[in-house]
Amino acid sequence: MHRTLRCFVLPLLLAHAARASSNWELVGSAGLSDGSGICCQIEVARDGTPYVAFQDQSTPSIRCSVLEYRGGAWSYVGGKANASNGQAWYNKLAFDTSDRVYLACRDYAASGRISVRTFDPALGFWTNVGPGGSSAGEAHYTDIAIAPDGTPTVVYADRTTTPADEATALAFRNGAWQWLGAPGFSGAGAGYPSLDVDAQSVVYAAFADANQPDTATMTGKATVMRFDPASGAWSVVGTPGFSPHGALNLTLAVDRAGAPWVAYYRWHAEVVVMRFDGAAWQRVGGSASGGDAPEVQTESWRQWLSLDFDSQNAPYVAYQRYLDGNRAAVRRFDGTRWSAVGNVGFSAGAADYLAMAIGPDDVPYVVFRDAATFQRVTVMRYAPSPLAYCSAVVNSLGCTPELLATGIPSLSGTDPIWITATNIVSHRTGLLLYSDGPDRTPFQGGFLCVRAPFRRGGISDSGGTGSHDCSGVLERDLGPFLRSPVAGFTPGEHVFAQYYYRDLQSAAGVGLTGGVRVELLP
Numbered sequence: 001m002h003r004t005l006r007c008f009v010l011p012l013l014l015a016h017a018a019r020a021s022s023n024w025e026l027v028g029s030a031g032l033s034d035g036s037g038i039c040c041q042i043e044v045a046r047d048g049t050p051y052v053a054f055q056d057q058s059t060p061s062i063r064c065s066v067l068e069y070r071g072g073a074w075s076y077v078g079g080k081a082n083a084s085n086g087q088a089w090y091n092k093l094a095f096d097t098s099d100r101v102y103l104a105c106r107d108y109a110a111s112g113r114i115s116v117r118t119f120d121p122a123l124g125f126w127t128n129v130g131p132g133g134s135s136a137g138e139a140h141y142t143d144i145a146i147a148p149d150g151t152p153t154v155v156y157a158d159r160t161t162t163p164a165d166e167a168t169a170l171a172f173r174n175g176a177w178q179w180l181g182a183p184g185f186s187g188a189g190a191g192y193p194s195l196d197v198d199a200q201s202v203v204y205a206a207f208a209d210a211n212q213p214d215t216a217t218m219t220g221k222a223t224v225m226r227f228d229p230a231s232g233a234w235s236v237v238g239t240p241g242f243s244p245h246g247a248l249n250l251t252l253a254v255d256r257a258g259a260p261w262v263a264y265y266r267w268h269a270e271v272v273v274m275r276f277d278g279a280a281w282q283r284v285g286g287s288a289s290g291g292d293a294p295e296v297q298t299e300s301w302r303q304w305l306s307l308d309f310d311s312q313n314a315p316y317v318a319y320q321r322y323l324d325g326n327r328a329a330v331r332r333f334d335g336t337r338w339s340a341v342g343n344v345g346f347s348a349g350a351a352d353y354l355a356m357a358i359g360p361d362d363v364p365y366v367v368f369r370d371a372a373t374f375q376r377v378t379v380m381r382y383a384p385s386p387l388a389y390c391s392a393v394v395n396s397l398g399c400t401p402e403l404l405a406t407g408i409p410s411l412s413g414t415d416p417i418w419i420t421a422t423n424i425v426s427h428r429t430g431l432l433l434y435s436d437g438p439d440r441t442p443f444q445g446g447f448l449c450v451r452a453p454f455r456r457g458g459i460s461d462s463g464g465t466g467s468h469d470c471s472g473v474l475e476r477d478l479g480p481f482l483r484s485p486v487a488g489f490t491p492g493e494h495v496f497a498q499y500y501y502r503d504l505q506s507a508a509g510v511g512l513t514g515g516v517r518v519e520l521l522p
Contacts, residue, residue, distance in 0.1 A: 024328075024346040024380045027365065028074045031373025032067070034058040037353075040377060041304075042367040043093040044359035045101070048493070052367045053091040053103055054353075054377050056081045064088035064105060066119070069379070072492070077101065078119050078126045085109035085117075085132050090142040096150045104144035104154050107133060114139035114156050116172070134170060134177045136160045143194050147171075147201040155195040155205050158184055165189045167207050169227070180227050185234045187211065191220050194252040196260070203227040204237065204260045206252035212241025219246025222262050224276070242281040243274065248296050249305040256313045256440075263288065263307040265296040268322050271305065273315060273333070288317045288331060288338045295320035306356035308364075311438040311451075312390060316341065318356035318366055326350035326371075330364055330382065342382045348372035361494045362389065362438050362517065383494075385409075385519035390440060390449035390498070392514040396505035399423040399470035401513040403499070407479070410521045411491055417479040419457070421499045421513045424472035426464025428511075430501030432457030432476045436489070438496050438515060445508040449498045449515030457481050462501065474499050474513075482520065491522040 027050065035058025044050045049068050056065035064084035066077040077083070084091075086109025094102045100118060103126075107115035110133025117126045129152055137160035144154045151171050158168035166184030170177045180203060186193075191208030198204070205227075208220035221241035225234040237260060247264035254260050255275075261284070263273045270287035271294050306318040315333050320326040321344065328351035329344040341364060349371035356366045363383045370378035386405035394400050401423045408415035419432055437451035448454075458481075462472030478497060482489050489495060494517050503511035 024342050024382045027069055027379040027381050030348070030378045031370055031376030032074050032379065033065070033377040034080075036375035037065075037369055037377040039089055039091045039105075040353040040367045040369060041091045041093050041355050042357045042365055042379065043095060044357050044365060045095050045099040046097070046360055047099055048359055048361055049099075050357070050359065050365050050379065051077065051093055051101055052377065052379060053083060053093050054367075055088050055091065062087050064091050064103060066093070066101070066103065078124065083117060083119075083126055085115060085128075090140070092142060092144045094144045094146045094152070096146045097148065102129070102144060102146060102152055104142045106139050106142055106156075109133075112138040112159075114142050114154060114170075116144065116152055116154060129172055130175075130177045135168070136183065140165065141191075141193050145195050145197045145203075147197045147203075148199060149201060151201070153180070153195060153197060153203055155193045157190050157193055163189055163210075165191075167193045167205060169195065169203065169205060171203075181232060181234045185225065186223070189220070192247070192250040194250060196252050196254040198254045198258045200258070204252060204254060205234075206250055206260075206262050208247040208250050208264075209241050214246030217246040217267070219248055221245065222247040222250055222264060222274070224252065224260055224262065238276055238281045243272065245272065251305050251307050253307045253309065255309050255315070256311075261307060261315060263305055263317055265294055265305060265319075267296050268293045270294065271317055271319055273307065273317065284315065285333050285336070285338050288333070289319055289329070290331060290338055290340065292319070292324075292329060292344065293322040295322040295326045304353070304355050306354070308356060308358040310358050310362040311360075312362075312440050316356065316358060316364055318354055318364075320351055320354055321345050326352065328354055328366055328368060328380075330356060330366065342384075346380065347378070360437055363494075383519060385494070385517065387517045388514055389438060389517060390447055390515040393446035393506075393512045395423075395425050395470070395503050395511050397425060397468075397470050399425075401499070401511065403497075403513045403516045405497070405516045405518045407477075408521070409495075409518050411483055411489060412522055415479065416477040417482065417518070419476055419478050419497045419499075419516065421474040423470050424462040424474050424499075424501060425503050425511065426462055426466055426469050426472040428462045428472055428502045429459055430462060430474040430499045431459050432474070432478070432497060432499055434478060434481065434495055434497040436493065436495065438517065443512070444510050445506070446512035448512075450496045455481070457497065474501060489520055491520055494519050
């Protein structure tokens with residue numbers, strides 16, 4: 001006979017009062033930099049470590065500093081203000097498949113040319129990728145992505161072209177930077193050039209196209225191009241200037257299915273997100289900023305618009321709320337509308353130079369220059385626990401399973417960590433799966449919501465009050481598995497769990513619940 005669930009809910013809520021709320025939380029302390037910072041950027045490595053880069057104005061050289069968050073503290077990567085050779089603008093971070101970190105920026109030590117550097121853990125310092133200042137001349141609005149084969153690829157507005165500021169892209173191959181196509185491949189001024197690479201190493205670039213102006217704002221509409229290695233040429237994805245508006249602060253990202261997306265601002269009106277469906281560009285939802293009027297700056301080094309995806313391929317955007325003192329907000333498209341992620345306007349003051357990244361555990365992080373800490377750099381995240389995610393399979397009786405996590409998820413304690421599924425077909429055997437990451441891999445009519453390689457958390461029988469109804473409950477204590485010396489979990493990490501069970505009357509003969517994420521305590 002299964003336990004009554006109500007008696008296990010309260011301890012979990014008490015243990016996770018901050019996590020279960022709608023509030024964003026600080027990562028480390030507010031104002032973590034020694035002085036003010038601008039051109040902030042954030043990325044999360046594949047091992048879950050967040051990194052931030054910013055122009056460090058606490059030093060006379062105002063070069064770029066990069067910090068990483070490990071073991072509950074921020075520390076400099078390669079020393080303070082050593083990530084760039086000189087004064088750094090448009091800082092962008094990227095990681096290769098081995099979590100080696102790269103920085104691209106407009107580097108004043110190289111007369112404003114683009115500079116790409118990487119941190120060498122064996123040497124303990126930053127080194128140039130190719131020559132310092134790899135572009136022919138001044139580079140603006142720099143961006144970088146690392147292809148699956150490890151090739152660093154950059155794009156920038158090229159001040160040497162005629163007309164000026166056409167988009168130029170470079171890839172570092174065989175020890176040298178090589179043009180992708182011809183310099184100035186956009187054929188006209190390219191505002192806010194942005195770059196991404198898909199899983200097949202196809203390079204996409206987006207820009208506000210001066211050849212396709214919005215007559216109302218005189219800002220270029222969005223154009224996206226794709227590079228074909230076979231022909232050595234760029235081609236337009238869809239139609240040039242496809243956006244209905246001028247694309248201020250344009251950004252591009254390729255989703256987990258390989259589709260390119262763009263996001264851009266409409267001045268104090270809305271954030272617009274569009275996706276290429278294979279034939280044409282389609283708008284996703286209504287205003288991606290909901291009812292908020294977003295702040296926007298004409299200089300993209302002052303504020304970037306961020307677009308990223310979680311393991312379920314749901315898009316997120318981060319922006320400043322113009323009518324709320326330029327405080328930070330993040331929204332996620334839930335398939336119908338752009339819903340707020342936690343509380344909107346969550347920063348204590350204005351969140352300038354705002355950037356966002358989604359970690360491999362689906363936790364969104366933001367970095368910004370924090371007006372509440374005298375313009376120092378602050379990092380926040382949204383990580384409620386427990387958190388349901390992914391999609392359950394409707395079973396053969398028409399019931400949708402629900403998954404709960406209850407108990408005290410302490411790695412040093414002895415309290416149970418119950419993973420409980422309700423609305424299960426009665427008297428069926430179920431297997432608990434768990435992992436250190438989320439997923440959404442199609443499997444037997446549903447989704448595997450835990451990332452491979454996953455582990456088995458034991459078998460249970462659903463029981464139930466009827467012979468064949470939805471009164472079944474699957475329940476396992478995950479605590480002994482997580483506390484095993486060979487489990488490898490540490491406090492602060494997340495565990496992800498899901499049930500797989502027999503449902504012989506269904507088309508696939510099995511059932512799958514959704515997933516649940518739990519943050520592990522000391």
